[in-house]
Amino acid sequence: MSFLKLQNIKKSYVSDRPAFACSSLEVGKGRKIGIAGETGSGKSTLLRIIGGLKKPDEGDVLMDGSSVYPKLDRLIPGHPQMAYLSQSFESPKFIKVIEYLKTNSIEEERFDQVTRLCRVKQLLDKDTRALSGGERQRVALAKVILKEPTVLLLDEPYSNLDPHHERIIKEVISDIGKETDATILMASHDPTDLLPWADEILVLKEGMMVQKGLPKLIYHSPSSHYVAGLFGAYQVIDGTKWSSSSEQMIVRPEQFTLNNHGKAGEVKAVYFHGNHELIEVKTAHETIQALSSPGTYQKGDKVGVSLKLTDYSK
Known part of the structure; x- marks a missing residue:
């Protein structure tokens, strides 16, 4: 009861x-x-x-x-x-x-x-x-x-x-x-x-x-x-471009991972938030926002971008 x-x-x-x-x-x-x-x-x-x-x-x-x-x-x-x-x-x-x-x-x-x-x-x-x-x-x-x-x-x-x-x-x-x-x-x-x-x-x-x-x-x-x-920054992306989903997806900036090896996108803006930076990256599909440690990237850098999805319903 x-x-x-x-x-x-x-x-x-x-x-x-x-x-x-x-x-x-x-x-x-x-x-x-x-x-x-x-x-x-x-x-x-x-x-x-x-x-x-x-x-x-x-x-x-x-x-x-x-x-x-x-x-x-x-x-x-x-x-x-x-x-x-x-x-x-x-x-x-x-x-x-x-x-x-x-x-x-x-x-x-x-x-x-x-x-x-x-x-x-x-x-x-x-x-x-x-x-x-x-x-x-x-x-x-x-x-x-x-x-x-x-x-x-x-x-x-x-x-x-x-x-x-x-x-x-x-x-x-x-x-x-x-x-x-x-x-x-x-x-x-x-x-x-x-x-x-x-x-x-x-x-x-x-x-x-x-x-x-x-x-x-x-x-x-x-x-x-x-x-x-209500719970912070988010964006809507085209699921067909990032995963097997056929729908639009709501994602958080921390779900994107950037690296210095790929050439999937270009850094368009860097916003300082103290213990992290918000990185705006233009890709072939759309412009996304990701998080990074301060000083890691600057405007104009070519970066690789990947998206991590986790099922939290289980």
Whole structure:
């Protein structure tokens, strides 16, 4: 039996356009699920429906075989075994972090473990008004983890953070996944953040799930131009020119390999990206883009080009 299951969910805000609709979705216990999609695709709505913060017009959400909604007749909104952290949370003012986080019901050992895990031990004596955006995010994470949720719902936790604090939050969320048994569903404003983290990725568009699968499958075998574009640079090539395929193919720059021995194409442009360069090569068939180490090629070089294809559906 699936730990979490969505059945025939439909939620609309205006007219008949669904904010989110899903005939079936199953999530195993302890899994890390990434949710990708453009702004307005339904990511937040999905998380809030799962967490019991928003009831669908139709359908049901089951946890361990029981509907989450009968438990919602309570003063505090949401399911008691789920924790939802939005991108626009607010912590109370005129209070120290330790006062905000610690209650009499929390054991000292547990408190020490969570404050270490969330990188907030050094912030405990600080006033909540003096926290930076990244520090507030970590404190908010510690607050929900201390409640020991069975399901953790993270709504774009990296948004509005500078690179330094974003890196720390990524480390914290990674450690939470390793050191707790929580099932985690995370939506991200940058879908590429989900690739190294998620066990599985759901891609939403206009309230509908358009693809679901392993990160490698989503990245290398996108179901559409929309999915491909969410996860980085891609191009469409004529499959008959590069493989036995008779169709157009979506490929990533790193699937092309360049060498100095062939004469299949000519370098037309070199774009520096720090730890790599994007090489634009004109071949007899079309212009392709490939990756290379910095300084390897320059405009005008004659190069060999090959394409590596891998089946990620197995």
